[in-house]
Amino acid sequence: MREGGTVTFMTPTIATSAAPPPALAIHNIQVVYGGAIEAVRDVSLEVRPGQIVALLGSNGAGKSTVLKAVSGVLDAEDGVIEKGSILLNGRAVEKDPAPAIVRQGMVQVPEGRRLFQTLTVDENLITGAHLQSAAKLAQARDFVFSLFPRLAEMRQTTAGYLSGGEQQMVAIGRALMSQPKILALDEPSLGLAPLVVSEIFRCIQTLRETTGLTILLVEQNASRALAIADYAYIMENGRVVMDGTSEQLRRNADVREFYLGLSSQPGRTSMKDVKHYKRRKRWLS
Structure with missing residues (x-):
């Protein structure tokens, strides 16, 4: 993963070539609602200091659940982290309540603004x-x-x-x-006109470029998110199915077709193709 932003770190001189540790690291978390419904399984991801990392996927893929888990607000919906760990600046926070996580420097902008x-x-x-x-x-x-x-x-x-x-x-x-260290955004483009979405995403990019703020961006609009993110993860059915730099994902044939609405093969997106949508995804085979 490549770095973004301009954040200064207090590192020993002998270790200047080493990459800084993740600001946020999620390791194999499983989230269950109501003691029965598994919404997220074995999800792992990293967000390094100064990066914009996007978490992409369709509605119901589990993106917002991951964000609620790292923000400590699952209990409001009877959700529980059954296994796995969440490290915020190297400190385990998977059992911490929301106020403690905010004090550690992570703040969420919830879906629907509220x-x-x-x-x-x-x-x-x-x-x-x-x-x-x-x-x-x-x-x-x-x-x-x-x-x-x-x-x-x-x-x-x-x-x-x-x-x-x-x-x-x-x-x-x-x-x-x-004044957070990590800003988590849940679907900032939801319900907004295209021109307004452009303005919001421009401000997010400016925010990172001028302050070096670390940003975790949960978004359905893959095109917009990949345009400003350094790295991205794609979720389906509660798990991460693909990850890579934004450039790598933009070049991927499946991502281009299923998430960016682009196809290099004319006629490939017929109704017959849509019917076999899941089968044709190479990462689900």
Whole structure:
């Protein structure tokens, strides 16, 4: 895996050529809901400092479950990590509750944004900075407004009156208020118009390039995600079926057809082909 971003690490001089350890490492986790439904099985992935790593797959593949597991919020849906480990900056967190994981530096932007609809933009941002001093709160808010200038103009607007794209900006801004080391984004493009999606993804890329922030991006829109990610994993039926650099996956024939909507063979995507969709995936054979 190749590195991205510009993060400085305190490493001994004799080890300058060695790659830094993963900021987030998941090893063979299995997640079960309600004691009976296996949603994720034997999933392993790594996110190195300063990288954007994408977790791709169709709806129901298990992507969001992985994100909930690393964020410590499975218990809200009667989900349990049955086996495996999750290391955040080298520390095991698979049994930690969400507040402890946030204190360790990982913050999630949930699917659907989940803002406080009756609070203003400014008040929503403040709720994300409950662990910060007043000085750091002001500094973080200024940074959010520089990243999303539109929010500065709407800071006194009630969140419920914002457009979907503006709400997504507030949700990302609220997460950034805690000055995280790792930002986890769950389906940031969901329900947004193409132009707004472009703006959101441009901001995500800018965020990494200007701050070196480590980002785990869960997304169905493979084309958008691979355009900005350093490395990506593809999930199906609760497991990782393929991984590689974004360039490697973009060149892969199956990924191009099944996830990017491209085909080098005219007529290959007929109804007969769709019927044998799973059989024709080489990684599932």
